[in-house]
Amino acid sequence: MKEEPVLEVENFSVYFHQSCQVIKAVDDISFQVYPAGVTALVGESGCGKTVTALSVLGLLKAQGVETRGAIRLKGRNLRELTGEELRRLRGKQMAMIFQDPQNALNPVLKVETQVMEAIACHQRISGSGAKEMALRLLSRVGLADPRRVLAKYPFQLSGGMCQRVMIAIAFALSPDLLIADEPTTALDVTVQAQILAELRRLKNELGTGIMLITHDLGVVAEIADLVCVMKEGKIVESGTVFDIFQNPRHSYTKKLLNSVLPV
Numbered sequence: 255m256k257e258e259p260v261l262e263v264e265n266f267s268v269y270f271h272q273s274c275q276v277i278k279a280v281d282d283i284s285f286q287v288y289p290a291g292v293t294a295l296v297g298e299s300g301c302g303k304t305v306t307a308l309s310v311l312g313l314l315k316a317q318g319v320e321t322r323g324a325i326r327l328k329g330r331n332l333r334e335l336t337g338e339e340l341r342r343l344r345g346k347q348m349a350m351i352f353q354d355p356q357n358a359l360n361p362v363l364k365v366e367t368q369v370m371e372a373i374a375c376h377q378r379i380s381g382s383g384a385k386e387m388a389l390r391l392l393s394r395v396g397l398a399d400p401r402r403v404l405a406k407y408p409f410q411l412s413g414g415m416c417q418r419v420m421i422a423i424a425f426a427l428s429p430d431l432l433i434a435d436e437p438t439t440a441l442d443v444t445v446q447a448q449i450l451a452e453l454r455r456l457k458n459e460l461g462t463g464i465m466l467i468t469h470d471l472g473v474v475a476e477i478a479d480l481v482c483v484m485k486e487g488k489i490v491e492s493g494t495v496f497d498i499f500q501n502p503r504h505s506y507t508k509k510l511l512n513s514v515l516p517v
């Protein structure tokens with residue numbers, strides 16, 4: 255029997271109505287993310303990856319925006335929920351990590367305040383209990399001296415350490431879905447590999463499904479199971495990572511692959 259998807263996006267579109275034109279940012283896309291699986295949305299800048307991610311999170315706010323189709327998280331259509339219901343789901347059932355971890359954290363608050371706030375938002379837990387949990391979360395993402403990290407401001411940490419803190423916050427409540435938007439793009443290559451290994455370990459441990467947004471097919475090969483290739487708002491090709499790399503059918507996919515694979 256086939257496993258139920260954590261996330262199911264079905265015939266989903268986002269159109270921006272402007273005074274003299276309609277921008278079809280996302281145009282009738284469908285894909286699934288499975289528990290402990292990674293589905294990658296790949297494509298060049300402007301193809302609609304971020305608009306899709308923001309729509310899943312219920313954070314797409316713009317004038318003149320029209321959306322169609324369904325986004326289901328564990329069977330619940332997110333498009334039918336109120337803003338308050340969506341807010342409760344974010345952090346608890348779905349979380350996000352971003353490209354630029356140093357800027358995604360609040361620069362004027364110590365790591366301790368930020369991790370504890372994330373815990374307190376969704377869990378009834380006392381001060382000392384929350385601190386214990388914060389220390390556990392930071393060690394779980396491979397930060398060797400969590401007490402020292404908690405006492406720092408983001409600018410006192412490297413990009414890789416900040417991304418580990420973001421991952422600790424994102425996985426704090428074992429979400430069903432993690433949206434990772436270019437999670438390693440801002441990091442150097444050795445740190446990239448460590449962060450991907452950490453994501454792989456955590457999603458396997460906790461059963462979290464990951465929707466990965468990237469333009470980097472190297473990252474896709476490293477961690478994804480399913481791949482959707484996007485161009486101008488549409489999914490032009492999708493399949494397992496093996497199919498897409500071994501037997502690309504669409505000319506755009508071949509072009510993307512040619513740009514990263516040695517000839």
Ligand SMILES: Nc1ncnc2c1ncn2[C@@H]1O[C@H](COP(=O)(O)OP(=O)(O)OP(=O)(O)O)[C@@H](O)[C@H]1O
Nearest residue numbers: 270277279297298299300301302303304305306316
């Ligand atoms: N608020 C908005 N109003 C009008 N058009 C928008 C808005 N937000 C995004 N777009 C357009 O939607 C399209 C998709 O943008 P999106 O940011 O999702 O691309 P992307 O694939 O994430 O690119 P990148 O990799 O550069 O982030 C682009 O043409 C963009 O200009």
